[in-house]
Amino acid sequence: MSDQSRPPLPPFDREGALSKVRRAEDAWNGRDPAKVALAYTEASRWRNRDLFLTGRPAIADFLAAKWAKERDYRLIKELWAFAGERIAVRFVYEWRDARGQWFRSHGNENWAFDADGLMAERHASINDVAIAEAERLFHWDRAGVRPQDHPGLSELGL
Numbered sequence: 018m019s020d021q022s023r024p025p026l027p028p029f030d031r032e033g034a035l036s037k038v039r040r041a042e043d044a045w046n047g048r049d050p051a052k053v054a055l056a057y058t059e060a061s062r063w064r065n066r067d068l069f070l071t072g073r074p075a076i077a078d079f080l081a082a083k084w085a086k087e088r089d090y091r092l093i094k095e096l097w098a099f100a101g102e103r104i105a106v107r108f109v110y111e112w113r114d115a116r117g118q119w120f121r122s123h124g125n126e127n128w129a130f131d132a133d134g135l136m137a138e139r140h141a142s143i144n145d146v147a148i149a150e151a152e153r154l155f156h157w158d159r160a161g162v163r164p165q166d167h168p169g170l171s172e173l174g175l
Contacts, residue, residue: 023056023134027102034099037134038106042094047161050080058135065141087112087120091155093163095170097125104128109175111148111155119153120145123175 025033044053054077063070063079070079084090092110099105106126113119124143131137154173157164 021133021135026132026134027130029099029101029104031099034104035096037104037128037130038094038096041106042092042108043162045092045094046090046163048080048084048090050077050084053077053080056136057139058131058137061135061137061139063139063141065139066143086114088115089113091157091163093155093170093173093175102130102132104130107170109155109170111153113150119148119150121148121152121154122146 025036029037041056044056047053054073057073057076060072061076063076065079068079070076087110090110090112092108094106094108097105097107104127106128108124108126110122111119112122122143122145124141127138127140128136129138154175155163155167157167
């Protein structure tokens with residue numbers, strides 16, 4: 018393990034994969050681009066929708082722009098599958114735009130990690146659905162960690 022490692026480390030067992038997914042969810046809900054980018058390798062490769070990125074600086078810039086646009090962002094991730102150094106997740110997040118229109122974004126991610134537990138690849142497919150504010154399902158008071166008693170995606174029927 019190096020001084021930059023991010024446990025749990027591959028190969029992942031179920032507990033380690035669940036922990037990795039929840040840690041990623043918590044970090045993204047914190048909306049700190051520089052901090053989140055540290056979970057990725059220096060040369061991490063991303064596909065996010067139709068955008069291709071390489072490296073931590075590009076990831077941090079992307080996240081800063083994303084969270085400036087996606088206001089009141091709340092994310093829930095759920096483990097889908099894992100094997101060796103790979104994890105697949107499904108996720109849903111809710112946000113509103115500058116005009117106040119709410120959206121629910123549904124997606125899937127495929128992750129590959131290096132030996133130090135840093136994400137070397139991220140492939141994300143995402144679809145946005147406009148919703149009314151009354152349709153929102155993600156309710157917690159502060160940015161950051163989803164409370165342990167808040168339902169996950171399966172419990173919410175998503």
